[in-house]
Amino acid sequence: MKKIFVLAALCAAMQGAVAQDGKQVVQDGIVVKPLKDGLVRNILAPEEQINQQSAQQYTSLMGQAREKGALVPSDDPQVKRLRAIAQRIIPQTARWNPKAKQWNWQVNLLKSDQVNAFCMPGGRIAFFTGIIDKLKLTDDEIAAVMGHEIAHALREHGRERQSKATGTSLITGIGGAVLSAWSGYDVRGVANAAGQMVVLKFSRDEEREADLVGLDIAARAGYDPRAGIALWNKMAALDERGAPIELLSTHPGGANRIEQIQDHMNVLLPLYARAKGTSVERLPAYRTNLAAR
Ligand SMILES: [Zn+2]
Numbered sequence: 001m002k003k004i005f006v007l008a009a010l011c012a013a014m015q016g017a018v019a020q021d022g023k024q025v026v027q028d029g030i031v032v033k034p035l036k037d038g039l040v041r042n043i044l045a046p047e048e049q050i051n052q053q054s055a056q057q058y059t060s061l062m063g064q065a066r067e068k069g070a071l072v073p074s075d076d077p078q079v080k081r082l083r084a085i086a087q088r089i090i091p092q093t094a095r096w097n098p099k100a101k102q103w104n105w106q107v108n109l110l111k112s113d114q115v116n117a118f119c120m121p122g123g124r125i126a127f128f129t130g131i132i133d134k135l136k137l138t139d140d141e142i143a144a145v146m147g148h149e150i151a152h153a154l155r156e157h158g159r160e161r162q163s164k165a166t167g168t169s170l171i172t173g174i175g176g177a178v179l180s181a182w183s184g185y186d187v188r189g190v191a192n193a194a195g196q197m198v199v200l201k202f203s204r205d206e207e208r209e210a211d212l213v214g215l216d217i218a219a220r221a222g223y224d225p226r227a228g229i230a231l232w233n234k235m236a237a238l239d240e241r242g243a244p245i246e247l248l249s250t251h252p253g254g255a256n257r258i259e260q261i262q263d264h265m266n267v268l269l270p271l272y273a274r275a276k277g278t279s280v281e282r283l284p285a286y287r288t289n290l291a292a293r
Helices: 002-016 039-044 047-067 077-092 098-102 129-134 139-154 159-172 175-183 204-220 227-240 246-250 257-263 265-275
Strands: 106-110 117-120 124-128
Touching (some): 047 106, 077 139, 077 204, 117 139, 124 129, 139 227, 204 227, 257 265
Parallel strands (some): 106 124
């Protein structure tokens, strides 16, 4: 009985390893590259310092949000939903950065119209109600956003820029600006004076990596990676209608973002099928709610 099961699982895995175009896929998911970790990088942006600063800023941001009534309470169904998704994704992260096992993961929801979300170094995550509501995100699509944001933190993207941004903000000492460095979000609800606003903008290369690593993690956690395509389509549809999308200003993906994700479905879908205990061929067609139009 056990043997038959193993054989069936093996067959499923092998089927899953053959892409739709017939090409054999040998790697397990998206290829893991070593983290950049040179001496110069460590001097420019010491990890401990970044970690400490991000802990302070996150705590401060959540504290200010609570004072303003903008922190959605823990017993809210949307907060519970976000945390449940995170609980499934987090065990998949150490593959991309072993230090993630020691991270003090936190997940919060902020009441704000902004279409935005972020994950600060050390696993400090926040979603804005705007992104969930305006894009009518499904669980799979929330996992795609969360995976993407977590991937930036795991891959230590913009580490030198992070250090510079936090450094500058600490010098100006403006509460809102400090927080804006990470999130682009001003809890005080007033416009920052130009120059005090330091927004961390990721590069196109970092975006490409975060898209793929994020969906790899989400797929391993049992979330459909095809949600990545639905997500960016919804984002584009909202953008076409002229609605402001804060996330796009810090995450410049460019026009071929969806194409790139599509091109990697042959390695992403087998991860998802495996997590679901089935084969790629047996996966039902992806259905989003298409509510963003
Ligand atoms: Zn990004």
